[in-house]
Amino acid sequence: MTLAWRNLWRNHRRTIIMLAAISIGAWAMIFMTSLMRGMVNEMLRDGIRALPGHVQVHNSQYRDDPSVNNLVSMTSAEIEGALAGAGVYRFTARVRVPGIISSERESRGVTLLGVDPLQEASVSAVGSNVVEGRNLEGPDDGGVVLGRKLAEKLETEVGKRVVLMSQDPDNEVADRGYRVVGLFEANLAAHEEAFVFAGRETVQKMLRIDDRVSEVAVAGDDYRVVDALLARVRAAMNDEDEVLPWTELDSYLGTMLGVMDGFVLVWVVVIFLALSFGLVNTLVMAVFERVREIGLMLALGMRPSSILGQIIVESVLLLALGLVIGNALAFASVIPLQDGIDISIVAEGMEMFGASSILYPEIELGDVILANVVVLVLGFLASLSPAWRASRYEPVEAITKV
Amino acid sequence: MTAVRCIDLCKTYRQGDQDIKALDHVDIEITQGGFVCLSAPSGGGKTTLLNAIGGLDIPDSGEVWVAGQRIDNLSKGDLAALRLKEIGFVFQAYNLIPVLTARENVEFVMQVQGVAPADRLQKSKAILEEVGLQGLEDRRPAEMSGGQQQRVAVARAIVSRPALVLADEPTANLDSKTSDGLMELFVELNENHNTTFIIATHDQRVMAYAKRLIKMLDGRIVDDIEQRAA
Numbered sequence: 161m162t163l164a165w166r167n168l169w170r171n172h173r174r175t176i177i178m179l180a181a182i183s184i185g186a187w188a189m190i191f192m193t194s195l196m197r198g199m200v201n202e203m204l205r206d207g208i209r210a211l212p213g214h215v216q217v218h219n220s221q222y223r224d225d226p227s228v229n230n231l232v233s234m235t236s237a238e239i240e241g242a243l244a245g246a247g248v249y250r251f252t253a254r255v256r257v258p259g260i261i262s263s264e265r266e267s268r269g270v271t272l273l274g275v276d277p278l279q280e281a282s283v284s285a286v287g288s289n290v291v292e293g294r295n296l297e298g299p300d301d302g303g304v305v306l307g308r309k310l311a312e313k314l315e316t317e318v319g320k321r322v323v324l325m326s327q328d329p330d331n332e333v334a335d336r337g338y339r340v341v342g343l344f345e346a347n348l349a350a351h352e353e354a355f356v357f358a359g360r361e362t363v364q365k366m367l368r369i370d371d372r373v374s375e376v377a378v379a380g381d382d383y384r385v386v387d388a389l390l391a392r393v394r395a396a397m398n399d400e401d402e403v404l405p406w407t408e409l410d411s412y413l414g415t416m417l418g419v420m421d422g423f424v425l426v427w428v429v430v431i432f433l434a435l436s437f438g439l440v441n442t443l444v445m446a447v448f449e450r451v452r453e454i455g456l457m458l459a460l461g462m463r464p465s466s467i468l469g470q471i472i473v474e475s476v477l478l479l480a481l482g483l484v485i486g487n488a489l490a491f492a493s494v495i496p497l498q499d500g501i502d503i504s505i506v507a508e509g510m511e512m513f514g515a516s517s518i519l520y521p522e523i524e525l526g527d528v529i530l531a532n533v534v535v536l537v538l539g540f541l542a543s544l545s546p547a548w549r550a551s552r553y554e555p556v557e558a559i560t561k562v
Numbered sequence: 563m564t565a566v567r568c569i570d571l572c573k574t575y576r577q578g579d580q581d582i583k584a585l586d587h588v589d590i591e592i593t594q595g596g597f598v599c600l601s602a603p604s605g606g607g608k609t610t611l612l613n614a615i616g617g618l619d620i621p622d623s624g625e626v627w628v629a630g631q632r633i634d635n636l637s638k639g640d641l642a643a644l645r646l647k648e649i650g651f652v653f654q655a656y657n658l659i660p661v662l663t664a665r666e667n668v669e670f671v672m673q674v675q676g677v678a679p680a681d682r683l684q685k686s687k688a689i690l691e692e693v694g695l696q697g698l699e700d701r702r703p704a705e706m707s708g709g710q711q712q713r714v715a716v717a718r719a720i721v722s723r724p725a726l727v728l729a730d731e732p733t734a735n736l737d738s739k740t741s742d743g744l745m746e747l748f749v750e751l752n753e754n755h756n757t758t759f760i761i762a763t764h765d766q767r768v769m770a771y772a773k774r775l776i777k778m779l780d781g782r783i784v785d786d787i788e789q790r791a792a
Contacts, residue, residue: 163659166662460671
């Protein structure tokens, strides 16, 4: 180890240049991954909190036909009892149907959500950021909360009345006038334009569906680990209803999670490939400079396998040192940015992908481990060739090498 | 007791389109405690013979026996183990590892042998003192003269008390005073520890120290002279 360490510093300049390359490479791997991870995680969280929750319950026909005819088989009260019995407390049972909202000037197609605002806040963020007026006060609230953008399109405002229209189970028009009690803002403009929140009981009365709901959204602790929650909810609900995790409900988001993991690996490997040329070159030069010395060590009785190990230890030391510096740099870069980076200048474009205008870099332990392991393992493999070459020298030829 | 035995050794090198016979049917037997000088003009085959005895070079034909073991058919790993255990080497130049201090260079062989650190330290200090390098233990080769470096190499070669020391032109880069000092050290080790020395040289002053002088020419032994009693 002493010999390996001292050999590293024989040529200070070369070692420092290589260390800088490895450090910057490791920094780029972790820092860029943290930006991408932050953006995607934010998209995922926003997407999940935008209504789905981690697990949802529907009538088995609802996803094909999200109409009032396809309701969950249990009533709100039965659902609350069943889920509480299964130890599930963060859920919301909501009516969710397509509808038309009309102001005195405009009409637009929307998704009408009949919610219990207290339950809803435990699962979903959409609608909770009321920036004008007030939020709904209970499931029997007679008002509606609209997105700010929708209000602008409808040319309406807090205090004015709108009419919401949908269909009841008999395919008759069901409509009701509501007072606009609040306006909300959401991360995504599309949410502000699409969703209209009203009290669940009020919507149930309007649609004449008694205490029935369209969907139940359940939130767990970690959106990456939903299997146990899924099993508990499935056990609590009737078999005829469909219970699905968010990854299946929103395949775009689910796929994105998998794609991101793959992207991180590709990104890390690509950067390493760029690094590996420098690493191999450094080791080849280091070996070439010491041919006589390697010959001497072989002549003195060092086994070829020990020479191989010696060169690999040098390589791993160089990589480890570079990684320590690179990791420190990455953490030092990300920590000051954890309050978010304002990317509003490109936010409109980002919103197309469901991303918000503030980017929060996130360092995930798994990504850091992946970057470090990839560099160490591939670096080890890259150093095998020069190390093998060194171990194959004939001592008598190496000693006399000019 | 026989320390080294070579039977009908032949070795040919290809140089351009010419075959050079470096060893041409060489037979030699050296007893334990021998102090032998191999003398030959450049290209006479003395270094090739030394390398064959040290297991650094494999002859084309013939047999090499060291410490009662035939070595010309051993694997690289076994040869390395034999050199580590039985043979000390002193080369003409590039003898030391430049990033290690004198003491660490001496300890190197013991470290490869797996000797415990405390034991290594004690032995390396003692041997450096024996070769007159006390106080220079922590110097690196670049901070020492050629003679001092060669003494470190000798210390490394003998620290594990090998039965056989092979030295290839050990005084080639040394002045006469330093050469004499080094040869006196070899003689002392030979007499006190019964270490066998085989020294390749074309330096007449070095040859004068030998108990036995073997002269080579064009890969053949042309003269074998007992100079003083073994």
